[in-house]
Amino acid sequence: MAESPQAPRPPAERPRVLSLMQPTADSLHLGNYLGALQQWVALQADHEAFYGVCDLHALTIEVEPAERRRRSLGAAAQFIAAGVDPDEAPVFIQSHVPEHTELMWVLTTMTGFGQAARMTQFKDKAARTGTDGANVGLFTYPILMAADILLYQADKVPVGEDQRQHLELTRDLAQRFNSRFSPTFTVPEPHIVKSVGRIMDLQDPTVKMSKSASSPNGLIELLDDPKVNAKKFRSAVTDSGREISYDEENKPGIANLLSILSAFSGREIETLLDEFSGKGYGDLKVATADAVNAVIAPFRERTNELLGEKTELEDILARGADRARGVASRTLSKVYRKIGLLPPARR
Numbered sequence: 145m146a147e148s149p150q151a152p153r154p155p156a157e158r159p160r161v162l163s164l165m166q167p168t169a170d171s172l173h174l175g176n177y178l179g180a181l182q183q184w185v186a187l188q189a190d191h192e193a194f195y196g197v198c199d200l201h202a203l204t205i206e207v208e209p210a211e212r213r214r215r216s217l218g219a220a221a222q223f224i225a226a227g228v229d230p231d232e233a234p235v236f237i238q239s240h241v242p243e244h245t246e247l248m249w250v251l252t253t254m255t256g257f258g259q260a261a262r263m264t265q266f267k268d269k270a271a272r273t274g275t276d277g278a279n280v281g282l283f284t285y286p287i288l289m290a291a292d293i294l295l296y297q298a299d300k301v302p303v304g305e306d307q308r309q310h311l312e313l314t315r316d317l318a319q320r321f322n323s324r325f326s327p328t329f330t331v332p333e334p335h336i337v338k339s340v341g342r343i344m345d346l347q348d349p350t351v352k353m354s355k356s357a358s359s360p361n362g363l364i365e366l367l368d369d370p371k372v373n374a375k376k377f378r379s380a381v382t383d384s385g386r387e388i389s390y391d392e393e394n395k396p397g398i399a400n401l402l403s404i405l406s407a408f409s410g411r412e413i414e415t416l417l418d419e420f421s422g423k424g425y426g427d428l429k430v431a432t433a434d435a436v437n438a439v440i441a442p443f444r445e446r447t448n449e450l451l452g453e454k455t456e457l458e459d460i461l462a463r464g465a466d467r468a469r470g471v472a473s474r475t476l477s478k479v480y481r482k483i484g485l486l487p488p489a490r491r
């Protein structure tokens with residue numbers, strides 16, 4: 145009997161997806177939501193997905209310990225509030241799965257110093273602080289990311305455009321290992337969604353919206369008061385014209401608002417252009433703020449609920465780590481065996 149095309153495939157036959165997000169703040173921002181979480185939720189339906197909070201990567205940034213714990217738990221809560229179903233897709237904390245750092249060490253011994261030194265994200269960060277200001281963790285960061293991915297034999301990795309080079313390194317390491325030993329790792333493909341990949345800063349629409357932006361007014365934090373967010377939209381930088389058209393080059397601010405409104409309202413840019421013909425920038429800003437708030441109000445509520453039931457959330461993460469370890473430990477044992485590490489005798 146042929147299966148209906150909609151029937152979900154059994155887990156083992158579905159392509160595998162893995163992605164991790166750094167807990168860099170209490171609240172995730174609009175770029176995280178559109179660039180990552182929406183993709184994660186969409187992919188979990190027909191993929192075997194694993195989603196994690198990469199607290200080990202976040203150690204490259206100095207943060208108070210209590211703040212760190214709060215951010216990790218908060219990030220996990222926000223994944224679930226955004227629609228990740230932890231029964232479908234294990235949600236886990238990277239440091240709960242020790243295989244990540246174990247595989248990373250093996251991979252560091254297979255990465256050329258020069259290759260690691262060519263990673264542009266590291267170069268940019270080191271250029272800002274000087275090499276004495278940048279820690280070695282920042283240098284090896286992409287190798288830990290490769291370990292994250294290869295442990296799970298991921299077919300697809302949803303990431304932002306800025307992670308493309310790290311994905312290339314990961315693919316390289318997988319291929320190098322496979323040809324030096326024997327086929328062991330799935331060579332992953334990046335899954336980069338162009339249209340939502342670049343949500344820009346509201347104050348400087350030529351740079352990507354991110355936590356490190358120069359002004360907090362350019363950043364929409366999902367857990368912020370809706371009034372604060374509406375105000376940020378109202379004061380978004382546009383340009384001196386008055387006509388609403390989609391032109392990334394000459395009207396990056398308006399293009400960004402249109403992209404955000406389109407993503408949150410589910411309406412095509414073309415449709416929005418018709419709708420807003422003859423209207424002003426102010427109308428577009430109000431409509432965008434309303435559309436965003438309509439989606440994130442229930443998100444905020446659900447996040448707070450989850451954080452209010454801390455024990456249950458911790459149980460979800462413990463189950464997530466168990467399921468993640470089930471896969472990760474199998475890969476790591478294979479790797480240890482193939483490279484010739486002596487297995488401990490079991491008595």
Ligand code: TRP
Pocket residue numbers: 162163164165166198201288289292293301302303304307
């Ligand atoms: N470096 C990624 C980022 O900053 C986060 C990350 C860590 C990640 N490990 C990963 C993403 C594994 C995908 C897969 O966005």
